[in-house]
Amino acid sequence: MIRNAALGSAATLTAGVLGAGLLLAPPAGADSRSYAVSEAVGVQIAAARAERAGIDWKDCPADWGLEKPIQCGWVKVPLDYSKPFGRQIEIAVDRIGNTGTTEERQGALVYNPGGPGGSGMRFPRRVTTKNPLWANAAKAYDFVGFDPRGVGHSAPISCIDPQEFVKAPKADPVPDSEADKRAQRKLAAEYADGCKERSGWMLPHMTTANTARDLDVVRAGLGERKLNFLGVSYGTYLGGVYATLFPGHVRRMIVDSVVNPSKEKIWYEANLDQDVAFQMRWDDWKAWVAQNDASFHIGDTPEKVEAKWRELRAAAKANPIGGKVGPAELIGFFQGAPYYDSSWVPVAQTWSDYLAGDTQALVDAAAPDMSDTAGNAASENGNAVYTAVECTDAKWPTSWKKWDRDNTRLHQEYPFLTWSNAWMNYPCAVWKSKQHTPVEVGAGRELPPVLIVQAERDAATPYEGAKELQRRLAGSRLITEEGAGSHGVTGLKNPCINDRVDRYLLTGKVDAYDVTCAPHAGPVAPAPAAAKAKGAAPAPSALPQLEELPAVR
Incomplete structure (x- = not known):
């Protein structure tokens, strides 16, 4: 809701501001630091600014460990989406262009490796290192990584001296x-x-929902009308929250090794479930x-x-x-x-x-x-x-x-x-x-099919999480690697999975039914x-x- 009743409803504000092209500044006379809107309107304002500004791509700083032709840039986002003209932070992003032709290009594929706290900035190196599992996708997509808010080069936070x-x-x-x-x-x-x-x-604003909002602003800064996203581990929860908040902005989404998105599980119960699953996989290893x-x-x-x-x-x-x-x-x-x-x-x-x-x-x-x-x-x-x-x-x-x-x-x-x-x-x-309060993850038919990939004996993200997310995302399809337990399945050589990931990214097609694959080579x-x-x-x-x-x- 709009916190200043004199400004009218959120819907009216959104339509008026968008229509008038006044998204880059608060109304005349308003205090930019305290001008308040709903978070939904705030993310629209921030996304419009990012789309207009674009990203100033340059060679990455030498100490980031990202070789040419990978490029780096920044996207500004509000610290607090209810105050979109208040304090801003910068989200670090990087990219490498698609390796195919202009006609083959399908947009940007944005990656999150999990955590929370993981950096996705090494994702474009799957192209520079010629990772064969991603060669087909690289022809069609720019590979884009980013540091989520608080991580690495994106307003990093700290709790104790590192040493x-x-x-x-x-x-x-x-x-x-x-x-x-x-x-x-x-x-x-x-x-x-x-x-x-x-x-x-930073602490009050360090939520998955805000990171999902940042992701939508990054999408806009990239000039993408819709998001192509690959999320692993915690990145699956980020993907689920994004799909809930922005179902109409999703083009392709792959989630791999799934956090149980149930509000009752986030996060205390999820960690108790993890203890049980780790013991199972520890016993497998023994x-x-x-x-x-x-x-x-x-x-x-x-x-x-x-x-x-x-x-x-x-x-x-x-x-x-x-x-x-x-x-x-x-x-x-x-x-x-x-x-x-x-x-x-x-x-x-x-x-x-x-x-x-x-x-x-x-x-x-x-x-x-x-x-x-x-x-x-x-x-x-x-x-x-x-x-x-x-x-x-x-x-x-x-x-x-x-x-x-x-x-x-x-x-x-x-x-x-x-x-x-x-x-x-x-x-x-x-x-x-x-x-x-956690987001109630779930989306209906306005969401395109989401591809879910999961090892049956995953220790870090137990298998039930994949089934729960599938129940919540209409039209999604689940690929199960039967009897396997590695965390991060899409990074492993298993043609039964790799071929379906490629087909989905290149064509948007999923199987008519869920699929069970034999495990990758042990x-x-x-x-x-x-x-x-x-x-x-x-x-x-x-x-x-x-x-x-x-x-x-």
Whole structure:
């Protein structure tokens, strides 16, 4: 609604302002800082400004790590969409033009990798690095990435000094006593205080809904009448919210590895569900390690592998490995295996090398590099945005008794990630800024078909989320990678999926029914003889690329 009744209804204002071409400034005599409209009108005003201004594309700054011919630019958006002429922030964007002909071009494909807190700026590198999975799409689309509000180069937020954030070893997240729980709660409260102190001006506006509004303004700045969008992990929730707020602006939308969009799940319950799914995929990995005991020599049954894991945790707790790697750092490294099949061999090999006497391999893999100030700043920023968005999107339980009861119960059966996940999110219980009500995700027939892609045993975004989103988006189609569990399916070689993604992007066509695909080729353990040789782990290029690293944490 219009907050100044003298201005009339939102519909009247929108029609009048649009028709009169007065979108670039508030009415005469109005205070631009306090001139208030509905958020729906605010985004129209901001989008009209962005469309008129366009984007001043230039070579990317040298320290952004984006080679030519990728170009970079900025799009201005309101901090608060109800005050579209008030404080503005800049959203960093980059692009590479389509590789095909002018006739083949279908517009821009905008990407979000997840998080919240992930940067999409490396997306155009799928073209410069000649990623074969995206060659057909690149002929038709400009590949466009962006840093969402608060991330990277887009008014970045912070909650703690980056060097303090990465300092190790941290306390074991699994508490042994009530004193341990009190200590973790104190750390979480201090973190929430730090967010308020360092970034309080941004916190009330760090919502998925506002990021979706930013996305629509970016669309307008690109000169696109409708949006083509690829969202992975949290990017699927961003896509779902965008489709709800702007169904008529969607042309193509692919969502991959889906966050459950139910208002009841965002975000407390979603994280509890994640604990269960991570344990499932951790158990899958342990079984695979046991099957390949001739290569890794960790244990020839899942039970023996689990016993070795507990031994490793206990040893690291009593005496941190290399003085830096305790249980918290071990979990940070080992959770790569439940996240991505491509991490199964490297994680197992590093563990195997450690058991064979190579302590440094595990330290290098799991301990922070305190000299990497830029990387540490990016890690801290990503965690700050993750916390700010999830804490601001929804109202969280404030009762410690509820948190303690829920996580104690889950830990009994799903111990791998439960307490680590709880402490990561506990700042939301003591958040120092406004918490909103989540968007009720859903859209009807005005939305074109949305393509949903999901691995059946995904740990970070459990499978039920894909089915729930499909129920909410009319006409959407679900591709299930049966029996697989990697997070981020569209980045993997699986022709059953890749061909359908290409067909959808190039023609807009989806299957008449949902599709189940066999899993992609699984990880292959090194031959036993090779496994004994130091350095037998795959080269770094076999690991997930930066934009595919763990998103919904």
